[in-house]
Amino acid sequence: MDDDILLEEEQxxxxxxRAEYMLGALVCVxxxxxxxxxxxxxxxxxxxxxxxxxxxxGAGGSVDSQIQAIFTSGDLKEAAVYTFHAWPLIWSTILxxxxxxxxxxxxxxxxxxxxxxxxxxxxxxxxxxxVRLLASVPSVIYGLVGVLVLVPFIGNxxxxxxxxxxVTPIIQLSGSSVLAAxxxxxxxxxxxxxxxxxxxxxAVPRGWLxxxxxxxxxxxxxxxxxxxxxxxxxxxxxxxxxxxRALGEAVMLSMVSGGVGFAPNPADxxxxxxxxxxxxAATIISNTEQLSSPxxxxxxxxxxxxxxxxxxxxxxxxxxxxxxxxxxxxxx
Amino acid sequence: MKxxxxxxxxxxxxxxxxxxxxxxxxxxAAGATTLFGSGSSAEQPILNVLFRGYSQAHHHIxxxxxxxxxxxGVKDVQAGRREFAVNTRPPLPSDSGTTQFKLFLDxxxxxxxxxxxxxxxxxxxxxDIFTGVDTSWSQVGGSxxxxxxxxxxxxxxxxxxxxxxxxxxxxKTQSSNVHPVTSDGLVATAxxxxxxxxxxxxxxxxxxxxxxxxxxxxxxxxxxxxxxNETYPLFRFIWGVVPTSxxxxxxxxxxxxxxxxxxxxxxISRAGAVPAFNK
Amino acid sequence: MSSAPAxxxxxxxxxxxxxxxxxxxxxxxxxxxxIGLGFAWLLGLxxxxxxxxxVGYFLVEGLRYLRPSxxxxxxxxxxxxxxxxxxxxxxxxxxxxxAMAMAIALPAGIAIAVWLSEFGRPAALARVAESGxxxxxGTPSVVLALFGTLLFEAPALGFLSQTSxxxxxxxxxxxxxxxxxxxxxxMVVATVREGLQAIPSHVREASYAVGxxxxxxxxxxxxxxxxxxxxxGAMLGVGRVIGDTAIVLLLxxxxxxxxxxxxxxxxxxxxxxxxTLTGYIYYNAPTGDGNQPSKAYAAAFVxxxxxxxxxxxxxxxxxxxxxxxxx
Numbered sequence: 031m032d033d034d035i036l037l038e039e040e041q042x043x044x045x046x047x048r049a050e051y052m053l054g055a056l057v058c059v060x061x062x063x064x065x066x067x068x069x070x071x072x073x074x075x076x077x078x079x080x081x082x083x084x085x086x087x088g089a090g091g092s093v094d095s096q097i098q099a100i101f102t103s104g105d106l107k108e109a110a111v112y113t114f115h116a117w118p119l120i121w122s123t124i125l126x127x128x129x130x131x132x133x134x135x136x137x138x139x140x141x142x143x144x145x146x147x148x149x150x151x152x153x154x155x156x157x158x159x160x161v162r163l164l165a166s167v168p169s170v171i172y173g174l175v176g177v178l179v180l181v182p183f184i185g186n187x188x189x190x191x192x193x194x195x196x197v198t199p200i201i202q203l204s205g206s207s208v209l210a211a212x213x214x215x216x217x218x219x220x221x222x223x224x225x226x227x228x229x230x231x232x233a234v235p236r237g238w239l240x241x242x243x244x245x246x247x248x249x250x251x252x253x254x255x256x257x258x259x260x261x262x263x264x265x266x267x268x269x270x271x272x273x274x275r276a277l278g279e280a281v282m283l284s285m286v287s288g289g290v291g292f293a294p295n296p297a298d299x300x301x302x303x304x305x306x307x308x309x310x311a312a313t314i315i316s317n318t319e320q321l322s323s324p325x326x327x328x329x330x331x332x333x334x335x336x337x338x339x340x341x342x343x344x345x346x347x348x349x350x351x352x353x354x355x356x357x358x359x360x361x362x
Numbered sequence: 363m364k365x366x367x368x369x370x371x372x373x374x375x376x377x378x379x380x381x382x383x384x385x386x387x388x389x390x391a392a393g394a395t396t397l398f399g400s401g402s403s404a405e406q407p408i409l410n411v412l413f414r415g416y417s418q419a420h421h422h423i424x425x426x427x428x429x430x431x432x433x434x435g436v437k438d439v440q441a442g443r444r445e446f447a448v449n450t451r452p453p454l455p456s457d458s459g460t461t462q463f464k465l466f467l468d469x470x471x472x473x474x475x476x477x478x479x480x481x482x483x484x485x486x487x488x489x490d491i492f493t494g495v496d497t498s499w500s501q502v503g504g505s506x507x508x509x510x511x512x513x514x515x516x517x518x519x520x521x522x523x524x525x526x527x528x529x530x531x532x533x534k535t536q537s538s539n540v541h542p543v544t545s546d547g548l549v550a551t552a553x554x555x556x557x558x559x560x561x562x563x564x565x566x567x568x569x570x571x572x573x574x575x576x577x578x579x580x581x582x583x584x585x586x587x588x589x590x591n592e593t594y595p596l597f598r599f600i601w602g603v604v605p606t607s608x609x610x611x612x613x614x615x616x617x618x619x620x621x622x623x624x625x626x627x628x629x630i631s632r633a634g635a636v637p638a639f640n641k
Numbered sequence: 642m643s644s645a646p647a648x649x650x651x652x653x654x655x656x657x658x659x660x661x662x663x664x665x666x667x668x669x670x671x672x673x674x675x676i677g678l679g680f681a682w683l684l685g686l687x688x689x690x691x692x693x694x695x696v697g698y699f700l701v702e703g704l705r706y707l708r709p710s711x712x713x714x715x716x717x718x719x720x721x722x723x724x725x726x727x728x729x730x731x732x733x734x735x736x737x738x739x740a741m742a743m744a745i746a747l748p749a750g751i752a753i754a755v756w757l758s759e760f761g762r763p764a765a766l767a768r769v770a771e772s773g774x775x776x777x778x779g780t781p782s783v784v785l786a787l788f789g790t791l792l793f794e795a796p797a798l799g800f801l802s803q804t805s806x807x808x809x810x811x812x813x814x815x816x817x818x819x820x821x822x823x824x825x826x827x828m829v830v831a832t833v834r835e836g837l838q839a840i841p842s843h844v845r846e847a848s849y850a851v852g853x854x855x856x857x858x859x860x861x862x863x864x865x866x867x868x869x870x871x872x873x874g875a876m877l878g879v880g881r882v883i884g885d886t887a888i889v890l891l892l893x894x895x896x897x898x899x900x901x902x903x904x905x906x907x908x909x910x911x912x913x914x915x916x917t918l919t920g921y922i923y924y925n926a927p928t929g930d931g932n933q934p935s936k937a938y939a940a941a942f943v944x945x946x947x948x949x950x951x952x953x954x955x956x957x958x959x960x961x962x963x964x965x966x967x968x
Contacts, residue, residue, distance in 0.1 A: 045857075046854045046856055049856035050756075053752050053755060053760060054760070054766070056752050056753065056756070057757075057766065058766070060753060060770070060774075060826075061770055064776070070792075071787070071788060074791070092538065094518065094538075094542075095535060097518065098535070101433075101519065137684050140677075140680055140681045140684045141681070143681055144684065144685040153685070159953075159956070160688070160689060160692045161688070162952050162956075163696070164691075166877075166880035166881075166948050166952065167884070167945065167948060168883060168885075168886070168919055168944060170884070170886055170919050170941075171695070171922075171945070174922070174937075174941065175698065177548070177551065177928050178551070178928075181555070185555070186556065186557070191510065194509070194512070195497070195509075198494075198498075198510050198511075198539055199497050199538075199539055201538060202513065204514075204541050204552065205555075206541065220688070248670050248674060250670060251674060254677075271778065273779075274778060274779030274780075274781075278779075278780065280781065280782075280783045280887050281887055281890075281923070284544065285548070285928060288541070289517065289542045289544070292538070311781050314783045314784075315783055315890075316544050317519060318430070319403075319430050319431025319433065319434050319519045320433070320434065321430075321790070322430075322433070322441075323437070330787065334783065334787050337780075337781050337783070338780060341781070342776050342779070344779050345772060345775040345776055345778075394904075396803075398803075404930055407718070407931055408720075411719060411720060412718075413718065426803070428812065428894055428895065428914075429895055443805070443810070445805065545929055547926070547927055547928045547930055547931075548928045551927050551928050566932070567932065632720050634720065
């Protein structure tokens with residue numbers, strides 16, 4: 031009898047061990063694949079960084095003519111040209127992503143609070159599926175709405191003739207602008223944030239809220255001071271996810287952001303909102319036809335490497351932001 | 363226990379159904395040869411019709427065309443990745459190792475919004491507009507508008523841009539106030555939506571239903587007759603590119619069919635382009 | 642004792658008054674709080690309005706142009722709208738690609754999530770895996786598409802796509818699905834892991850107490866209990882896969898209809914090129930080269946219907962499986 035139990039235990043143990051090794055091997059394979067991707071991308075990107083050094087991230091000259099020079103140099107059998115100063119593209123990315131995330135964060139937080147706590151039951155039952163539906167709409171649809179509806183509206187009704195004339199030989203104020211890009215991007219990432227925030231807010235222990243209510247704090251303050259504070263790790267996680275999504279949006283932004291490698295200047299006043307630009311991911315997708323030219327390929331991979339690096343930095347920032355919150359014992 | 367078993371059988375039927383779906387896609391006829399090509403994405407619609415016409419006449423030939431751009435197509439042929447390419451710009455010295463054939467004619471129309479009364483433009487005026495010298499419609503004779511000009515063009519990797527650059531801009535780059543978009547369709551959409559816009563598109567996108575108005579260049583209208591007799595200034599040939607060494611015989615037959623056969627000529631004219639050598 | 646029958650005969654005491662549910666009126670709050678509530682209402686309704694506007698726009702345009710024949714006709718090369726056929730092939734392409742991507746991502750994601758939450762040794766590997774998956778979640782799909790072109794043009798992977806004159810072409814359903822599974826993987830891992838961690842530890846302990854091994858516990862007890870999370874994760878993954886354009890543009894070849902590599906019925910199609918609904922919409926929209934805007938709108942409508950059905954179906958499935966869960 032004892033021998034049987036011991037034998038069964040041994041078999042059970044090795045069954046677990048086998049499972050652990052197999053699963054661990056799968057995890058190792060996936061990690062190896064991701065590492066391989068990192069290595070490949072940085073390897074292909076290296077020539078572009080090597081030729082430019084840190085000036086790669088700086089400003090200097092027109093990005094678009096640099097791109098054309100790089101492409102044509104790959105055609106001719108002369109020395110390949112790698113000069114590339116990506117600052118206008120980087121600035122455009124920071125601008126559109128940053129503004130969209132800030133606006134989306136504030137609105138999504140309010141909408142999430144509304145959905146979880148303050149909406150009447152019927153409205154809540156309508157809003158929840160609406161949020162989920164919007165979160166899964168493909169970005170092509172948003173791009174189409176942007177190009178067919180938003181861009182002509184901005185171009186014909188919001189930009190005045192005077193503004194267009196004031197900048198005219200340098201850039202064109204068509205509707206494809208920072209404003210259009212930020213608006214569409216906000217509408218695209220807000221549902222994701224709302225869904226994640228709402229789930230996090232719902233997970234706050236009810237007793238904590240009831241305790242605060244029992245002390246006489248009104249519902250609004252209770253919810254904000256207790257629930258939102260408790261759900262801060264979820265807020266961070268949702269923001270990181272939405273920022274990553276905004277950074278990587280390529281196809282849609284190439285249609286509505288203006289397509290010119292121009293760095294919008296806040297000092298221009300109101301016109302700043304209408305200036306065209308082109309973020310990093312949109313630059314990759316509008317130049318995929320030039321992948322066959324080696325210097326252009328290295329430059330595009332360099333841009334991809336910068337995007338990968340920012341994604342890694344984002345997760346690091348998210349992790350760092352959650353660390354001080356762990357003190358409160360909330361599961362991050 | 364029971365739930366698990368029905369779940370498994372349910373999963374199995376689901377997977378079986380899914381596996382059947384690709385079988386719905388008709389498999390290629392046994393012994394079919396696939397000809398691989400790449401090149402201009404703007405010409406893809408008309409090329410697809412040509413491929414279909416050729417495959418209907420020669421049942422064992424299939425085509426696989428990757429629309430990665432005219433310049434990339436030539437590179438693909440040079441590297442041996444593709445058997446043929448289709449390009450919208452004339453051969454360059456950098457296209458060494460390839461033989462290029464004129465397939466058919468196309469034209470680049472300059473178009474404005476229908477609310478603009480402009481009907482004729484000289485090449486010099488077009489150059490001034492797209493290099494940023496003329497910035498207001500009041501500087502362009504023949505237009506009823508006095509607002510800022512909103513020029514729309516193609517991005518730097520497009521064959522149309524290279525052609526426009528050499529034929530109109532005299533080799534200069536497009537001014538930075540030209541809004542560069544990535545397809546002819548986007549040019550048409552932009553010109554259609556903005557009363558102050560002017561842009562250059564292929565003939566197929568400037569027809570009657572497109573919502574934009576092509577103007578005459580140097581007094582010559584952008585239509586098939588003027589392109590065919592080459593009086594319209596911005597006519598261009600669409601080129602077929604094959605490798606010089608060991609070109610595929612079937613590809614050469616296809617190119618010959620496109621150039622000279624009557625069926626191909628009908629397809630080309632119905633698609634909005636202009637047959638050049640077809641009987 | 643004598644009062645007892647009297648109290649029985651006497652009128653029964655009235656039931657205690659029902660507790661009056663006094664919901665707090667916002668009129669008693671401070672001004673800033675009321676403004677905040679008003680702002681929340683405003684944004685909530687604005688949200689609804691935008692959703693209705695976007696969905697409604699495509700509904701209206703789509704209904705105008707959608708005919709049932711479009712769903713069952715293959716796309717054909719043609720010039721006018723009447724000749725270009727329907728979008729059966731792109732529709733099937735979307736289904737195939739999501740199925741294949743999830744077929745890779747779902748088992749792999751569940752396995753990784755199980756390992757991370759149940760095993761997780763050595764700790765260094767666990768941390769690396771976690772950061773790797775998070776980084777993957779933040780990677781733009783353009784970068785994955787670029788990497789895919791590098792990867793699938795390698796001669797060793799030539800069996801996954803077509804080869805022409807010894808050079809691997811690298812565009813096929815296999816290539817696109819493999820990269821799309823990477824897009825869906827982080828969603829699956831995150832949701833399943835959350836679901837597994839939400840199961841209280843006494844469930845596991847009870848299972849070990851009756852002698853089950855860890856892996857048997859996971860298979861028979863934990864995963865079935867976490868089914869809502871698995872379904873949610875799968876649905877989130879499918880949503881992302883269906884909506885992706887960059888990978889489809891670079892790795893699927895963009896041919897109108899299925900272009901099979903060989904004449905083998907299943908493998909030939911998967912090794913060949915094709916198109917998906919998103920690629921079809923991108924190509925035929927007024928902004929693309931195909932110039933068939935009515936077909937694009939119809940296809941966009943169908944795509945939104947698919948997304949809607951997915952949402953509703955998953956809601957239903959989650960609610961049904963939650964009915965027998967650990968409340």
